[in-house]
Amino acid sequence: MNVFQSSIRQFVIRTVVAIFLIACFNILLVGVYIYRFQQSVSGETAILPLIKQISGNIRMVDNRYEIPDSMTNELEKQNIWAMLIDDHSGKLLWIHKLPQDIPTHYTLSDIATFSRYYLKDYPVVAWKHPKGLIVLGYPKNSLSKLNYIFPYGELQAVPFRILFLIVCDLFILFLLYFYIGRKSIKSVHNILTGVKSLASGDQIHLKEYGDFSEVANQLNRTSDLLKRRQTAQENWIAGISHDIRTPLTVILGYAESIETNSSLPKEVQDKASLIKYQSTRLRDLVNDLNLITRMGDDSQVLRLEVFYPSVFCRALIASFLNSGVPDIFSVELNIDKNSEPVCLIGDRRLLQRAIYNLIHNCIKHNPAGCNIYVRVEARKQDMLFIVSDDGRGMTPEEIHLLKTRTQYLGSDNLFQFKQHGFGLYIVQQIVKMHSGSTGFQINTFGGLEVVISIPI
Structure with missing residues (x-):
């Protein structure tokens, strides 16, 4: 009982350690993902600071609006198009890489519609300017406009990151199973192999290691004990057979001599015949006993x-x-x-x-x-x-x-x-x-x- 209690206790400890390690790994992985997400939002998609800078730095130069080269480079870097809509006429006062499918004239209802959502499937943001409204447009499928603005690629990556987390957990479980359970499984396999061999009547000698070393020791002792008993039984049968065979031969010889002696009464001859028959049965029984013994130890x-x-x-x-x-x-x-x-x-x-x-x-x-x-x-x-x-x-x-x-031999139902x-x-x-x-x-x-x- 102590062997199994110790094995169960070790298994519980290993399971708790495995769960703790997996939990730590998940926390670490989620933390890294959140950090990268924040970096992405605060860096590549820092939309509001950019549109504020454009609104404050756009100037009229030679009857046309222009922005500093640094802001132009930033727009091109992020593949952003931009435009300035006049408050009174709804016409465009300034554009930057405006897509062909974007209109060049807007009404108040048009502006109210796209200012919070999309314009022709382009994610857009708008900011107030003294001459009208500045609009920045991002490539399609680059941002998802919800209550907050998130990078579209990050949202698309969420299912894959969850799947990656699950795969990593399974991989860690496999490693822990391989490391923790391999030794126990080998011990159990060793025990099961010994039990099967012992049940088949074979002598065994198991390696005594692992969580079930004490069980292996008990099986080895049981195998040795059964072998000694089998040897003692075979020796006893061989000795009895030898001791019976000699007097039995004498009995058969005299019985046959009396049976064939015509000078004796018929009644005596019949009794001699019966003695011969029963002696023959006894001889056959001894031979059968020896044959069973040889079959039992595979020496036949x-x-x-x-x-x-x-x-x-x-x-x-x-x-x-x-x-x-x-x-x-x-x-x-x-x-x-x-x-x-x-x-x-x-x-x-x-x-x-x-x-x-x-x-x-x-x-x-x-x-x-x-x-x-x-x-x-x-x-x-x-x-x-x-x-x-x-x-x-x-x-x-x-x-x-x-x-x-x-x-x-040895059956309880003999x-x-x-x-x-x-x-x-x-x-x-x-x-x-x-x-x-x-x-x-x-x-x-x-x-x-x-x-x-x-x-x-």
Whole structure:
């Protein structure tokens, strides 16, 4: 809990610092913009002082009005045209670069209209003169006449400056995110990778750094503990298997000797046969246990070879029948003619074990007897091995459990596998090692049907 509290506290502090830095940047940027705007208004567009100077310095020289050269230069510099309108006649007494579309005669209503707004879309300002009215005209779209006079370019630039401010904020956020969050993200990614690997059964050793170094340390310790437990479990299974195999071999030898001794009573031979059968089951159980252990730690390696599934299944069924099957069971093999010429690449020993387990599963869970059907079919890209029976079958819940379970050893629901446990689980694992799939369903007889699909 302390790890997460510390991480949250650091995150809050970093967020507050980021907000403070962005606020300072925005204040600075707005301040610079206001300063530049004031400079623009007081410098380039200082309209009233200019028109006052012209009004005070315009003089009659040789029957024409003139202004000093410095003012003429200022008008030309700002691309301003000017005129002096006579109070009585409305005619122009003086002009400076007057545009062609500007009238040369005005009435009082004309003057009242343009003096506060525009004249032919030209922003204009007017100032009183003893002989009339001085008018200065600016280029179109250069000024916006509101309650105050602003440079038109500055008003046009406002949306772009706002957009620029937003872009700068996003850029700063990205930099802060990259600088502040990169370390935390790497730590979280490190933890998530370790959790996924640990869930897959792999041993991990995470680098212990960043905000979640303590979590990484706990995961490393958990991985080491699980590895030690797995090793202890494998060693225990290997030891038990070795200890059981020797006396089991002796029991099987004596049971077979008694079973084949014709001088003994039939009842004794039958009991010896039962001992042999149960001992064989125990031997197979030990072998299955060892096989599951090897599959669990990925030490089981496929011994790939090319073989004909049809020939393979005929030999398997013949061997199974010769091993002694009770009379209440029958095994029927059906091979599709299309599968006869097809070859398969796989581990014959493991696939034989899988099909044997399926047949043995039919016998084991149908003590009253049943008919067992083994079918081989060739598809375009897969070879199917189908084993079914007309026995008691399984409930839909049990079939769903078989389809969804991912492990056998160490399962909390081990009691749920007591009906169909080791055998079917081993079948699923062997098929998975061959990149195939296993399907479970109820057949038309009400029994269980298992479909093994192996890529050709």
